[in-house]
Amino acid sequence: MKRFHRVFIAAVVFAVLIAAAAPPAFSAEAIKMGLVFSMTGGAAAYGATQKEGAELAVEQINAAAGGGLKIAPIFEDDASVPQQGTNVYNKLINGDKVIVVIGPTLSNTAKITNPIAQQIGVPVLGVSNTAGGITEIGDYIFRNSLTEAVVIPNTMKVAKEKLGLKKVVLFYGNDDAFTKSGADVFRKTLQAEGIQILSEQTFAKGDRDFSPQLTQIKAQNPDAIVCSALVEEASGIVSQARQLGIPKTVRIIGGNGFNSPALIKNAGEASEGVIVGAAWNISSTSPLNVKFVDDYTKKYNRPPDQFAAQAFAGVHIAYQAAKAAGTADNRKAIRDAMVKMKGLDTVLGKFAFTEGRDADHPPVVQEVKTGKFVVFSN
Amino acid sequence: MNLLAQQLVNGLFIGSVYGLFAVGYTLVFGVLDILNLAHAAVFTLGGLVALWLVQTAGMSIWLAFPLATLFAGLLGLLLNQVAFAPLRKRADSQFSGLISSIAMAIIFEAVAMGVFGARSVRFPQGTVSVHIWHIAGVTITSLQVGIVLVAALLMVILTLFIQRTRIGKAIRAVAESERAAMLLGVNVNGIIASTFFISSALGGAAGILYGLYFDALAPDMGRSIELKGLAVIILGGMGSIPGAILGGLAFGLSEVLTVAITGTSNLRDAVAFTMLFAILLIRPSGLLGRGKMREA
Numbered sequence: 001m002k003r004f005h006r007v008f009i010a011a012v013v014f015a016v017l018i019a020a021a022a023p024p025a026f027s028a029e030a031i032k033m034g035l036v037f038s039m040t041g042g043a044a045a046y047g048a049t050q051k052e053g054a055e056l057a058v059e060q061i062n063a064a065a066g067g068g069l070k071i072a073p074i075f076e077d078d079a080s081v082p083q084q085g086t087n088v089y090n091k092l093i094n095g096d097k098v099i100v101v102i103g104p105t106l107s108n109t110a111k112i113t114n115p116i117a118q119q120i121g122v123p124v125l126g127v128s129n130t131a132g133g134i135t136e137i138g139d140y141i142f143r144n145s146l147t148e149a150v151v152i153p154n155t156m157k158v159a160k161e162k163l164g165l166k167k168v169v170l171f172y173g174n175d176d177a178f179t180k181s182g183a184d185v186f187r188k189t190l191q192a193e194g195i196q197i198l199s200e201q202t203f204a205k206g207d208r209d210f211s212p213q214l215t216q217i218k219a220q221n222p223d224a225i226v227c228s229a230l231v232e233e234a235s236g237i238v239s240q241a242r243q244l245g246i247p248k249t250v251r252i253i254g255g256n257g258f259n260s261p262a263l264i265k266n267a268g269e270a271s272e273g274v275i276v277g278a279a280w281n282i283s284s285t286s287p288l289n290v291k292f293v294d295d296y297t298k299k300y301n302r303p304p305d306q307f308a309a310q311a312f313a314g315v316h317i318a319y320q321a322a323k324a325a326g327t328a329d330n331r332k333a334i335r336d337a338m339v340k341m342k343g344l345d346t347v348l349g350k351f352a353f354t355e356g357r358d359a360d361h362p363p364v365v366q367e368v369k370t371g372k373f374v375v376f377s378n
Numbered sequence: 379m380n381l382l383a384q385q386l387v388n389g390l391f392i393g394s395v396y397g398l399f400a401v402g403y404t405l406v407f408g409v410l411d412i413l414n415l416a417h418a419a420v421f422t423l424g425g426l427v428a429l430w431l432v433q434t435a436g437m438s439i440w441l442a443f444p445l446a447t448l449f450a451g452l453l454g455l456l457l458n459q460v461a462f463a464p465l466r467k468r469a470d471s472q473f474s475g476l477i478s479s480i481a482m483a484i485i486f487e488a489v490a491m492g493v494f495g496a497r498s499v500r501f502p503q504g505t506v507s508v509h510i511w512h513i514a515g516v517t518i519t520s521l522q523v524g525i526v527l528v529a530a531l532l533m534v535i536l537t538l539f540i541q542r543t544r545i546g547k548a549i550r551a552v553a554e555s556e557r558a559a560m561l562l563g564v565n566v567n568g569i570i571a572s573t574f575f576i577s578s579a580l581g582g583a584a585g586i587l588y589g590l591y592f593d594a595l596a597p598d599m600g601r602s603i604e605l606k607g608l609a610v611i612i613l614g615g616m617g618s619i620p621g622a623i624l625g626g627l628a629f630g631l632s633e634v635l636t637v638a639i640t641g642t643s644n645l646r647d648a649v650a651f652t653m654l655f656a657i658l659l660i661r662p663s664g665l666l667g668r669g670k671m672r673e674a
Contacts, residue, residue: 044497174642202642206602208592211388212637219381232498236594244384245510245517266593268503 030072031328033058033318034092036103036113037311041080042205045231045262046128046307047105051075052300053308054102054127057315060295069323071315078104082112089113093122099331100125100318102311107131107178114141123321123335127314128307130256131181135357140335142357144314144348146279148255151363152185153192155277156226158365158376159253160193165223167196168253171213171237172228174202182228182255190226198222207233210240218246225250230257235266242270251275259306264371274368280306280348281364281375292347313346320344380515385638386631391522393630394529395588399603400610400622401533402581408617409553409573412472415479416457417581417607418600419486424450424582425589425599426494432505439505443586450582454574457482462574463567483600490597498594506590525587532583533623536576540619549573553617609654615667624665628653 035054038047062070074096078085085104092098100123104110107129117124118138126134126143135141159165172183190197198220201213217225229237234257251273258276282293282303292312296304325333344351349361367376399421406414428446431437461478465471509520540546551559552569560566589595610629614621629650636649
């Protein structure tokens with residue numbers, strides 16, 4: 001009996017030693033990366049493709065790394081709400097001790113969660129936040145998603161040139177940080193371009209019936225409907241607008257929330273002609289992008305969207321920063337490397353961060369044509 | 379003028395869905411004096427099951443609609459058996475039934491989430507072919523007309539059923555007095571079960587119509603209509619079927635007009651519920667409520 005005990009204790013001690021010895025050896029060459037996406041809730045449509053894009057990037061980087069620097073990803077779901085985002089950030093930063101965080105999906109969540117990372121000094125790279133006031137949180141907060149402030153003016157300028165817009169209606173969700181700040185940029189741009197705003201109509205998150213507002217809009221007979229909404233509401237707006245008999249010549253011009261294949265899938269025929277400014281278009285012919293679209297389509301049996309592309313690029317940017325800094329566990333060194341990054345080749349094009357740690361790369365304008373996003377040319 | 383007419387049509391349409399939903403609430407309340415708070419979950423499941431039948435089983439909506447309605451009715455029987463019947467002997471059965479129906483609602487919603495996922499899902503394109511009519515500047519789709527007609531038809535059938543048939547008369551007898559009905563040889567438990575069946579079937583039908591029109595079904599969609607349904611039956615008069623219909627229409631119209639006038643949906647619920655208070659101040663028993671007569 002006694003002998004058995006001793007053997008047992010020896011075995012336990014041995015096991016503990018191995019367990020204690022193994023992780024440091026591994027983590028020295030793997031970046032602990034926390035990835036926070038909305039896998040459930042209102043933004044689940046975006047979170048799902050973001051996760052896929054990030055997974056593909058991690059897989060390819062680790063396969064190519066050989067004995068070199070790898071990524072140890074930890075995926076978490078923020079459920080599209082800031083409260084859950086806060087829980088997840090606390091777990092990743094204090095529990096898992098991640099070196100860098102990618103995410104969260106929504107600007108609304110980022111505004112609450114990112115101060116936690118800033119306080120402790122963990123670099124955060126947003127891959128889909130486009131509202132104002134995100135990177136202003138602090139010097140550890142970055143994003144590779146072009147802000148509405150860059151994309152929208154470009155979209156409106158092109159749309160005005162090609163469609164000769166004179167008077168429009170502004171329609172937006174007024175209880176969400178992202179849709180509201182999008183509407184602010186639209187309003188400013190419309191004023192700068194000298195396009196008259198006939199009226200402003202708003203809706204709330206979770207609304208399903210937009211017919212009262214759309215009926216008012218129809219009666220005002222605008223040249224176009226300028227709309228800041230997330231894809232769930234955007235789909236309802238687009239299909240109900242056409243059902244109410246607003247003609248297809250009245251284009252619907254959307255912000256970043258419209259930029260998802262889910263819009264085309266949900267609204268179907270009604271989505272034809274919708275104009276969306278974007279950071280990325282699937283038909284871009286750079287070799288890196290062609291390979292990404294190919295690999296993604298092969299792996300998931302459907303083409304990627306912008307959110308997948310930005311998440312894919314985000315993982316690469318964080319990885320390249322760590323590589324340039326020559327570290328897998330120094331948060332500050334990785335942050336400094338991100339600041340210095342210049343002209344990095346990504347699926348989004350030549351990429352750098354601005355002085356304010358926002359994305360710097362060329363935007364595109366696209367429209368829906370025969371069920372696909374293509375570059376807008378009237 | 380066209381504008382107002384169009385908004386009235388919009389309100390009529392959403393109001394008829396509210397009415398159909400609320401009739402299910404009011405039916406159970408009228409008979410049992412119990413609020414069935416799982417009604418909204420049955421509404422959701424009705425819509426989701428119809429979607430599943432169309433999308434996965436490849437049925438036409440004309441077959442899927444009655445089947446999903448039937449399924450919702452069966453859920454009602456389950457509700458009665460699990461959440462209400464075991465508690466009926468208790469002195470506090472009204473309150474405990476209310477709580478256990480909340481529990482059932484949570485279970486139903488969790489099941490819907492597990493089976494259908496958290497995302498909004500949609501009926502495939504072309505499930506119902508939509509024609510668009512322009513009449514005197516007012517745009518109406520065949521889908522809207524169909525939904526109002528189905529809602530109206532179901533309500534007419536229900537009214538005739540309650541007034542003319544033997545079961546309907548028995549339901550009214552149980553509503554009047556359970557004990558007296560039992561003494562007269564009415565199978566009270568059977569009548570309560572059939573009330574739940576009818577109520578839930580109507581709730582499920584409302585869910586399908588709602589899903590078809592708004593084209594966005596999600597496990598939590600019942601929550602958006604749950605409170606409105608309660609407000610509608612209070613507005614119309616607790617237990618009154620025509621009251622629920624009238625209340626639904628009034629609620630739908632007030633919502634649509636509020637949004638149309640203010641240009642925002644922020645005040646939508648505030649105005650609707652303020653109107654509810656105002657009407658209750660003038661008519662405490664609701665629009666078509668019968669006051670305390672039945673208590674005697």
